[in-house]
Each structure stands twice: as C-alpha cells, then as structure tokens.
Amino acid sequence: MKWMRLRIHFPSFYSYRIPEYSSQYALALPLIAPSTIKLALVATAIRMSGKVSEGKRIFEYVKDAKVGIKLPKIIVVNSVFIKRLKKKKDQPGFQPSFGVREYVHFSGDLEVYLGFSKIGIPKELITYAQSIRYLGTSDSIVYVKSAEWIDKEPADAVFPSELSKLPEGAIIYPVKDFAKKVTFEQINPYSSKKAGKPYETKYCPILLSKRPKEGKNWKLFVLS
Amino acid sequence: MSEKVFEIAILGRALWELHSLNNEGNVGNVVEPRSVKIIDPNTGEAVTTDGISGEMLKHIHSEFMWLLDGKENLCDACKVLQPERFNYVIKIGKEKPSTVEEAVKKALESCDICDVHGFMIEKPTVARKSTIEFGWALGIPEVYRDIHLHARHALGEKEKKKNDEESEEIRSQMIYHRPTRTGKYAIVTVFQPWRIGLNEARQDVYSYDGERRKERYQLALKAYQLMFTRPEGAMTTTRLPHVVDFEGVIVYSTKPVPVPVISPLKEDYKAEIKKIAETIEGIEVLEFKGVADFVEKIGTLLSKEPYEMNFGGEK
Numbered sequence: 001m002k003w004m005r006l007r008i009h010f011p012s013f014y015s016y017r018i019p020e021y022s023s024q025y026a027l028a029l030p031l032i033a034p035s036t037i038k039l040a041l042v043a044t045a046i047r048m049s050g051k052v053s054e055g056k057r058i059f060e061y062v063k064d065a066k067v068g069i070k071l072p073k074i075i076v077v078n079s080v081f082i083k084r085l086k087k088k089k090d091q092p093g094f095q096p097s098f099g100v101r102e103y104v105h106f107s108g109d110l111e112v113y114l115g116f117s118k119i120g121i122p123k124e125l126i127t128y129a130q131s132i133r134y135l136g137t138s139d140s141i142v143y144v145k146s147a148e149w150i151d152k153e154p155a156d157a158v159f160p161s162e163l164s165k166l167p168e169g170a171i172i173y174p175v176k177d178f179a180k181k182v183t184f185e186q187i188n189p190y191s192s193k194k195a196g197k198p199y200e201t202k203y204c205p206i207l208l209s210k211r212p213k214e215g216k217n218w219k220l221f222v223l224s
Numbered sequence: 225m226s227e228k229v230f231e232i233a234i235l236g237r238a239l240w241e242l243h244s245l246n247n248e249g250n251v252g253n254v255v256e257p258r259s260v261k262i263i264d265p266n267t268g269e270a271v272t273t274d275g276i277s278g279e280m281l282k283h284i285h286s287e288f289m290w291l292l293d294g295k296e297n298l299c300d301a302c303k304v305l306q307p308e309r310f311n312y313v314i315k316i317g318k319e320k321p322s323t324v325e326e327a328v329k330k331a332l333e334s335c336d337i338c339d340v341h342g343f344m345i346e347k348p349t350v351a352r353k354s355t356i357e358f359g360w361a362l363g364i365p366e367v368y369r370d371i372h373l374h375a376r377h378a379l380g381e382k383e384k385k386k387n388d389e390e391s392e393e394i395r396s397q398m399i400y401h402r403p404t405r406t407g408k409y410a411i412v413t414v415f416q417p418w419r420i421g422l423n424e425a426r427q428d429v430y431s432y433d434g435e436r437r438k439e440r441y442q443l444a445l446k447a448y449q450l451m452f453t454r455p456e457g458a459m460t461t462t463r464l465p466h467v468v469d470f471e472g473v474i475v476y477s478t479k480p481v482p483v484p485v486i487s488p489l490k491e492d493y494k495a496e497i498k499k500i501a502e503t504i505e506g507i508e509v510l511e512f513k514g515v516a517d518f519v520e521k522i523g524t525l526l527s528k529e530p531y532e533m534n535f536g537g538e539k
Contacts, residue, residue, distance in 0.1 A: 011235070011412045011487040012278070012359025013260075048480065050428035050535025076261045076270055081249055082279070085307060092315045092346060094308055103360065107263040131482050133414070134357070141359050141414055143485045145500075190324060190350075190425060213270075218261035220270050 001066070002121060003153060006112040006129055007145040008032075013078070013103035016136035019176050019201065024086075028102035030075045030221065031206070033175035034067035034160060035199055036135050037112055039187065044128045056184045058128065063178050066115035068157030071206070071223055074107035079217045109145060113154045160202035170205035171212075171221075177202050229441075229476050230531040232415040233483040235493060236472020236512070237364060238452065241406040243465030245457030246276040255459075257369055257403040264365055265490045274363035274405050280457050281358040281413070286341050287456060288447035297439075299335035309343035310335060324350040325425040332421055332431040339420060340444050355419045356444060359412035362489060367407030375399050404463055410488035411472070415448075417441045417530035418480070428535035441530040449519045470515045473497055474522065479506030480533065 016036060017026045041062050046055035079102050085094035129147035134140050160175050176199040178187070185191045186198035209224040248256040260275035287305070295303055301312035310331035313319050321327035327345050331338045331352070342354030376398040421430045421437045430437070452470050473494055475483040484500040484507070486493045494511065501507040512518040 009486060011485045012362065012410075046427055050533055052427060074263050074268070074270065076263055078260045078275075080258070080260070080275075080277070082277070087346070094311075103260070105260075105262045107265070107268060131480075133416075133482055141357055141412065141485060143482065145484075215261065215272075217259065218272075220261065 001115045001117050001153065003150045004114045004116070004125070004129065004147060005150050005154070006037075006114075006132075006147045008110045008112060008132075008135075009143045009145050010106055010110075011141060011143065013105055014135070014140045014142075015101060015103045016140060019174055019199075024097075024099045026099065026101045028077060028104050029173055029175065030077055030104050031069055031071060031158075031173060031175070031204055032067075032110065032112055032135055033204075034065075034177040034202070035175075037067055037114070038062045038065065038178060040132045040135050041125070041128055042187070044131050044133075045124070048128060048131055052188075058122065058125065059184045059187070061116060061118055061121055061125065062114070063182055064117070064180070066113075066117075066159065067177070068113040068115070068154055068159045069204075070111035070113070070154065070157045072106045072108035072110065073223055075221045075223070076105045077219045077221075078103045078105070111154075111157070113150075113157050115153065158204060158206070160204040163203050166203055166205045167207065170207045173204045173206065174201050175204045176200070226528050227478050228529045228531040229478065229525060230416075230418045230480050230506075231483045232417065232445075232474065232476045232525065233485045234411065234413045234415075234448065234472065234474050235485060235488050235497065236411050236470055236518070237408045237488050238361070238411050238467075239408050239469040240455065241466035241468055242404045242463060243455070243457075244403050244405065244459040244463040245455060245465060246280045247403065247458055253399065254371065254401040255403055257371075257405060260360070260362065262362055262489070265487065271365045273365055274367040274369060274407060274409075276361040276409065276457070278358035278360050281361060281411075281451075282341065282354070282356065284451045284456050285356060285358070285444075285447050286337055288450040289337055289340065289443055292443055292446055292450075293336055297334075297336045297436075299331065299338055302335050302337040309341075310338045311343065311345045314345060314347065321348065323425075324348045325423060328352055328423050328425045329431045332423060336440050336443055340440055350425055352424055355416045357414045361409040361411050363405070364408040364410055364489060367405050367409075369403060369405045371401045371403045373399060373401055402459070402463070408469075411452075411470075412485055412487065413448075414483070414485060415444060417444075418533060420530050422533075430532065434529070434532070437530050437532070442526050445522055445526055449522050452518055453515055467515060470518050471513045472511075472518075474510040474512065474518075474525070475501065475507060476510075476525065477507050478531075480531070481506050483507060 042055045042059045045058040086097040179200045182198045185193045186195045207224045213220040246258045258275045299313050344351045423429045423431045486496050501509045510521045512521045
C-alpha cells in the first residue's frame with residue numbers, strides 16, 4: 001500500500017456536523033471523516049482543472065483509500081448559539097430561526113493519511129491535496145502545509161472501523177466513508193440521477209488521557 | 225499587462241477597544257458577550273477568550289460592498305439587503321431558470337454581491353460558495369471584558385404625579401447590562417478573485433467578460449479597506465469600536481497556488497508565512513503596520529487583475 005501524508009493547519013475554528021445530527025443542533029465532529037477528505041480531493045481536482053472528468057478520474061483512485069488521522073494533543077469544542085435562516089415548511093423562501101453550532105479548535109496541526117492499494121496513482125494527486133482550501137463547509141478554512149508520500153503505514157494514526165472492533169474506554173464518533181460500490185454520479189451534487197446510498201457509517205475512536213473537562217459552552221479533550 | 229491575482233489572504237491582529245461587535249444573546253436583562261475556549265498555540269494552555277464570528281465579519285464586509293456599489297449591478301434582493309439573495313429574485317418570479325447552470329449564470333450576471341458573497345437557490349437547487357471567507361476573529365489572550373450597568377431614564381416629576389397604572393409602569397426604572405471588550409483579535413480572511421464570475425455548475429465557464437470581473441474584484445477590496453477602518457457590527461450605535469491598530473500581512477498568489485493561511489494567534493505567524501512564500505513560487509507578502517498602512521497596501525492590489533483560469537474545456 002502507498003501512503004500519502006497531509007499536514008493540515010486550521011487558522012481559525014473548524015466545524016463539521018456529526019453525520020445524521022440535526023442542522024438545528026449541529027454538534028461537531030472533532031476529527032476529519034474519510035468522506036470529507038476524499039470529497040475535498042475530488043472537488044479540488046475539478047476546481048483546479050475545470051474538468052468534471054478529472055474529478056471523476058481522481059475519484060476512482062481515492063474512493064476506496066484507507067484514511068487515518070493523527071489528532072493534536074488537545075481539542076476544544078465550543079458550543080455557540082447562532083441566528084440563521086431556515087427553509088419554510090411547504091412554501092418557498094426562508095425564515096429567521098436560531099440554532100446551536102459547535103466549533104472545534106485544535107492545539108496544533110492535524111495529520112491525515114491516505115492509503116492507496118491501486119497502482120499508477122496520478123502524480124497530480126499531491127498537487128490537488130496541497131490545494132485543498134477547506135474541509136466540509138467553507139467556514140472551515142484550512143491550509144495544507146505539506147503533502148508527501150511516505151513508505152510505512154503510520155503506526156500512531158487512528159483508523160475508523162466497525163463498532164465491534166473499537167477499543168474499550170474510547171469516545172466513539174460516527175464518520176462517513178464511501179460505500180464499497182459507490183459511483184461518481186452518486187456523489188456528484190449536479191447529477192440528475194438518484195444518489196441512493198453512497199456512504200456507509202464507520203466509527204472512529206478517540207482515546208483520552210483523562211476525563212474531558214466541561215464548561216457552560218465548551219468541552220476540552222486531552223488525548224492519550 | 226498588470227499582474228493577475230489568484231488568491232488573497234489577510235492575516236493580522238486588530239486592536240479594537242470598548243466594542244461589542246458580537247454577542248451570544250440575552251439572558252434576562254444581561255447581554256452576554258461571545259465567549260470561546262481556545263488553545264493558545266504559544267503556551268499550549270486552554271484559555272477562555274472573546275470571539276467574533278465569521279458570519280458577523282462577512283456581514284460587515286457585504287454591507288460595505290453594498291454601500292460602495294452603484295446599485296445598478298445588484299439583484300432585486302441585494303438592492304435592499306434581502307438576505308435570501310438571488311433565491312428571492314426567483315421566488316418572486318422575476319427570473320425562471322430551468323437548470324442549475326442557468327440559475328447560477330443569471331445570478332452572477334446580475335449581481336455583484338451574489339457573485340462575491342455566494343448564495344443558495346431552492347429551485348433548481350444549487351449553492352454557490354462565497355469567494356470571500358472569514359474565520360472567527362479570536363481574542364488573543366487576553367481580552368479585557370466588562371459588563372456595564374445601565375438604567376432607563378425615569379419620567380420627570382410632572383409625569384410622576386399621575387397615579388394611573390400606565391404611568392406607574394413607566395416610572396419604574398429598568399436596569400440592564402451591556403458588555404464591552406478591549407483587546408487584540410486574530411483575523412483570518414481569504415478572498416479568491418479567480419472565482420469571480422465562475423459558473424461552478426459548469427465549472428469551466430466564466431459568466432461574463434474581464435472588465436466586470438475587475439470591477440467586482442476592486443469593489444471587494446475597497447470593502448476590506450473600509451471594514452478594518454470602521455468595523456460596523458452589533459451595538460455600534462452605542463459601542464462603536466475604537467479602532468486603534470491593525471498589523472499583519474496581506475498574502476497573495478499570482479499563480480494558481482493557495483496562499484498560506486497561518487493563524488495570527490501564533491506569535492511567529494508572519495515569519496512562518498514569509499518562509500513559506502520564499503519556498504513557493506508565485507506567492508507575495510505585503511506586511512502592514514497600522515490601519516493606514518493596511519489601506520495603502522490593499523490599494524496597491526486594486527490595479528491588478530483577477531486571475532482567469534484557462535480551463536481549455538473537456539476533451
């Protein structure tokens with residue numbers, strides 16, 4: 001397996017909703033889901049080349065990549081009350097509403113690892129990885145400090161897996177990854193075809209060195 | 225031919241005194257300031273500090289764009305700052321696009337703010353991401369915060385003599401509490417001039433020609449000049465910020481490479497950005513010291529052109 005390592009810097013807060021959670025009460029994932037990084041690579045390939053076909057080509061390589069993550073030592077999650085517009089029920093337009101959204105702050109840079117089993121990985125993949133501007137929504141601005149190939153599987157990275165295989169005592173977060181038989185049309189938001197089920201849920205463990213601290217609107221995790 | 229600008233990032237530390245630009249909300253008669261927990265990258269310690277949301281900063285920028293705009297290049301929604309943007313134009317039946325490509329094209333052609341700040345359309349369902357992004361402005365520890373007690377004026381003696389129920393209610397003084405803050409804030413914003421006019425439903429097509437793109441690019445830059453000269457957020461009727469200082473770097477790329485955005489929470493952020501700029505071709509750094517210098521340095525970018533990608537189409 002060939003491995004790519006990305007060092008990702010968040011210059012401000014990061015916010016990405018836990019899958020299936022309400023948008024009204026949007027609790028955040030304090031880590032990067034496999035589908036998020038894969039979609040960011042495909043979107044960047046389309047954006048930089050101007051060709052949807054290029055995104056489709058990159059998708060074929062990244063869709064079944066193994067994604068691991070090495071989180072910084074300390075993570076803070078802030079819960080913030082916000083005013084927002086939401087879609088009106090059964091009629092056109094939006095209406096003023098409110099909600100809760102969580103924002104994450106990391107104590108340092110993240111490392112994301114992508115493992116490819118296919119041969120002939122396009123060399124442009126590194127360029128696209130370095131050009132990722134945000135993960136998930138556009139208010140989660142990122143800067144990829146480096147993207148490089150490494151020889152060995154990262155021993156200290158966390159990989160999502162099935163529930164039964166997770167370590168005891170860990171905090172478990174559901175994350176999305178592409179389903180085994182996913183097609184490009186299923187993840188293309190402009191496709192006229194029905195998406196079906198392009199994602200499957202996996203679970204990511206976070207092992208803490210001590211109990212999380214909590215305040216009125218924040219939680220603090222110190223990883224082991 | 226002037227230089228073409230692909231991306232711009234403004235990264236700096238703004239010193240705003242006695243402001244209340246963004247608040248959490250009311251708890252009884254107390255307005256709570258926005259508190260956030262961060263990890264100070266210089267010490268590794270978790271600290272509580274003040275925050276101003278990216279939404280608030282984006283709102284300030286879009287209002288200045290609206291103020292500067294001649295209004296003839298705004299859609300019917302943005303002319304009156306209707307937050308639905310181009311979706312409102314479709315909702316009232318003024319435009320009836322049948323495809324997502326057409327919907328995006330019409331919005332980009334008709335409106336400066338929709339093009340630069342993004343929009344969502346319900347039918348046909350399509351969203352266009354903003355070309356301008358703001359991270360949270362985060363108080364660099366430490367920010368001084370205070371909550372002040374105020375009282376509503378009671379009516380004069382003459383009115384007090386009346387004994388009916390209504391005047392009794394008016395006479396009773398109402399007290400309330402309002403916050404102010406003073407401190408340095410880490411600012412992170414990215415502007416992508418290369419995407420101005422780009423119809424992302426097709427991805428490889430600009431919706432209109434170069435001159436309009438440059439005008440919109442200049443409009444966005446001028447709004448940046450104003451927003452850091454006179455930030456207009458919440459409570460500015462009584463807590464207009466004392467703008468004291470703004471220092472940092474403007475980073476821009478002249479080739480299709482992303483500009484480095486390193487958090488100004490870090491004390492050595494400028495040195496790190498300069499080091500990256502030295503190793504990557506096509507990245508320029510303009511350092512600014514003070515608000516006037518910032519305005520001048522942004523001014524040097526006004527004469528440049530927004531980058532246009534030569535996609536070459538699908539083969």
